[in-house]
Amino acid sequence: MISIRNLRFSYGGGAFSLTVPELHIGAGEKVAIIGPSGVGKTTLAALIAGILTPQRGQVVVDGVDLAREPDHRRRNFRIAQIGFVFQEFELVEYLCVRDNILLPYYLNDTLALTPAVRQTAESLAGSMRLGDKLRRYPRTLSQGEKQRVAICRALATSPKLLIADEPTGNLDPQTAQVILELLIEEVRRRGATLVMVTHNHHLLEAFDRTVDIEAFAGGGA
Amino acid sequence: MKNVLRLAWRYVAYHKAKTVILTVCLMLTAMLPLAAHLLISTYGESLTARARATPLVIGAKGNRFDLVLKALYFSKAHVEPVHMRTVDAINDGGLALPIPLHLRYTARGYPVVGTTLDYFDFRGLRVVRGTGLRALGEAVLGAEVARREGLGPGDSIYSDQSNIYDISKTYPLKMHIVGVLAETGTPDDEAVFVDLKSTWIIDGIIHGHADVVKNPNPAVVLKKEKENVVTNAAIVEYHEVTPENIKYFHMHGERADLPLSAIIVVPHDRKSATIFKAHFASSKTERVLVPAKVVQELLGLVFRVKRFFDANFALITVSTALFLVLVVMLSYRLRKREMETMYKIGCSRRMTFWLQAAELGIVLVMGLGLAGVVAIGIVQAVPYFVHGL
Numbered sequence: 083m084i085s086i087r088n089l090r091f092s093y094g095g096g097a098f099s100l101t102v103p104e105l106h107i108g109a110g111e112k113v114a115i116i117g118p119s120g121v122g123k124t125t126l127a128a129l130i131a132g133i134l135t136p137q138r139g140q141v142v143v144d145g146v147d148l149a150r151e152p153d154h155r156r157r158n159f160r161i162a163q164i165g166f167v168f169q170e171f172e173l174v175e176y177l178c179v180r181d182n183i184l185l186p187y188y189l190n191d192t193l194a195l196t197p198a199v200r201q202t203a204e205s206l207a208g209s210m211r212l213g214d215k216l217r218r219y220p221r222t223l224s225q226g227e228k229q230r231v232a233i234c235r236a237l238a239t240s241p242k243l244l245i246a247d248e249p250t251g252n253l254d255p256q257t258a259q260v261i262l263e264l265l266i267e268e269v270r271r272r273g274a275t276l277v278m279v280t281h282n283h284h285l286l287e288a289f290d291r292t293v294d295i296e297a298f299a300g301g302g303a
Numbered sequence: 304m305k306n307v308l309r310l311a312w313r314y315v316a317y318h319k320a321k322t323v324i325l326t327v328c329l330m331l332t333a334m335l336p337l338a339a340h341l342l343i344s345t346y347g348e349s350l351t352a353r354a355r356a357t358p359l360v361i362g363a364k365g366n367r368f369d370l371v372l373k374a375l376y377f378s379k380a381h382v383e384p385v386h387m388r389t390v391d392a393i394n395d396g397g398l399a400l401p402i403p404l405h406l407r408y409t410a411r412g413y414p415v416v417g418t419t420l421d422y423f424d425f426r427g428l429r430v431v432r433g434t435g436l437r438a439l440g441e442a443v444l445g446a447e448v449a450r451r452e453g454l455g456p457g458d459s460i461y462s463d464q465s466n467i468y469d470i471s472k473t474y475p476l477k478m479h480i481v482g483v484l485a486e487t488g489t490p491d492d493e494a495v496f497v498d499l500k501s502t503w504i505i506d507g508i509i510h511g512h513a514d515v516v517k518n519p520n521p522a523v524v525l526k527k528e529k530e531n532v533v534t535n536a537a538i539v540e541y542h543e544v545t546p547e548n549i550k551y552f553h554m555h556g557e558r559a560d561l562p563l564s565a566i567i568v569v570p571h572d573r574k575s576a577t578i579f580k581a582h583f584a585s586s587k588t589e590r591v592l593v594p595a596k597v598v599q600e601l602l603g604l605v606f607r608v609k610r611f612f613d614a615n616f617a618l619i620t621v622s623t624a625l626f627l628v629l630v631v632m633l634s635y636r637l638r639k640r641e642m643e644t645m646y647k648i649g650c651s652r653r654m655t656f657w658l659q660a661a662e663l664g665i666v667l668v669m670g671l672g673l674a675g676v677v678a679i680g681i682v683q684a685v686p687y688f689v690h691g692l
């Protein structure tokens with residue numbers, strides 16, 4: 083599913099650089115990326131999603147070398163094939179739960195918003211115990227509910243790959259456990275690949291594999 | 304584009320206070336210049352059209368704007384009177400048709416226009432209900448007066464009391480409505496037309512009372528000398544003209560001295576108009592005006608004032624635009640993270656730009672649309688608030 087070779091990335095003018103000699107993640111695998119703060123976990127997630135492009139090396143996702151694709155193709159690929167869950171939820175405050183879940187369909191014309199899609203989104207919300215909150219706005223939701231909405235949004239396009247960047251970082255341990263279980267259950271049910279950035283070692287048991295980014299040569303600031 | 308508009312609408316609908324403030328701000332900025340422009344173009348056109356249709360106006364020397372506004376638009380401005388002898392002189396001259404106007408009074412706030420039947424022909428006024436004026440004390444209503452007051456043939460209307468504290472003044476005259484005119488979209492729609500003599504009855508110059516010569520009432524007779532009878536104030540005057548009492552209406556004094564507000568003059572041809580104007584040029588008490596020129600001059604003054612306001616509005620528009628730019632810039636900074644999230648999900652940078660542009664566009668459309676509606680409302684409402692300019 084994901085194949086990274088000789089990757090090197092640095093932000094313009096900064097001292098930070100990320101080097102990943104080789105990393106392969108198979109389809110349907112659930113991988114946790116760990117490492118101390120500032121080591122480049124989020125940067126790696128952004129490189130896998132095609133949000134950032136490396137100065138050197140390859141990032142191939144589902145057979146597509148994202149580093150060689152222009153921005154519009156990377157966006158179209160990302161919105162259709164990759165779901166993204168953020169640490170801060172990043173819900174749109176002026177949209178209700180239903181519209182937040184359907185946001186990818188509003189943002190990119192390559193996705194068709196059909197009645198079937200709406201139906202799927204509603205049943206997805208139901209499976210995340212949000213069925214009675216579809217008309218509510220983010221400000222009225224708890225932290226756990228907000229993250230569940232964010233997971234629904236990431237899964238709404240039925241992506242093959244789900245990237246979660248510390249999705250439990252802002253949650254209490256109990257809620258974090260519940261969210262992780264829901265996330266893994268949905269990913270397993272869909273046969274999707276999960277790449278999750280975390281520094282919470284208590285959650286690692288739920289994953290097939292752990293990648294410590296600090297172990298890569300040249301990693302770290 | 305549909306999705307951009309959908310998201311933009313959700314944004315403006317969610318942030319109600321911000322949207323309302325910006326919309327009202329835009330509305331107030333755009334509404335006044337728009338209303339001023341609409342008012343001037345609408346009323347400028349109708350003022351000019353009526354002035355062009357009126358060849359000449361004669362009146363007492365004084366403010367030329369007041370005289371033209373009085374004669375053409377029945378304004379409340381005070382003008383010094385001219386007299387019937389001028390009408391007689393014009394008739395005798397044979398150069399033009401004089402149409403006398405006596406415009407001192409109102410009925411239910413509408414101007415009472417005392418004139419002759421020539422006025423109806425001159426303005427092309429047509430009776431759509433009832434009949435035209437036939438006798439003393441009758442009235443024909445303009446279409447708007449009839450509609451607003453719910454009056455028609457068979458009803459009656461009183462002239463307004465000019466001074467309620469002075470009991471020595473004449474009482475209001477009860478006028479019998481005999482007809483309603485077709486709508487013309489001119490000041491004629493908002494006037495009550497009567498025969499010239501009826502306005503002199505309201506003046507008290509023509510009056511009617513019981514015959515104290517043939518049937519003297521001792522209670523009112525102070526002195527009797529041959530045919531001349533002097534009465535006291537107890538004598539009852541008629542305040543309504545009926546078939547029974549019409550024969551008792553009379554006047555004391557000369558017909559030539561009867562007052563008029565203005566005279567519309569329709570020369571028979573161009574040459575007659577020139578001679579006519581030359582004839583009145585030397586008059587010490589009266590003046591001849593070409594209404595089209597006076598109205599043009601008046602509009603020129605209005606446009607000069609408007610230019611000043613336009614400059615003011617331009618400054619306000621610039622400050623509002625700067626205020627909007629500030630709001631957009633602050634909004635952009637506050638929403639940078641939201642836009643970044645949209646980009647990460649798969650939205651293009653162009654779409655995030657259009658999303659914010661559409662939000663501003665919706666507010667602009669609402670503000671300017673509201674300004675347009677209010678401005679049109681003001682133009683429509685002006686006639687209800689401003690009777691007779």
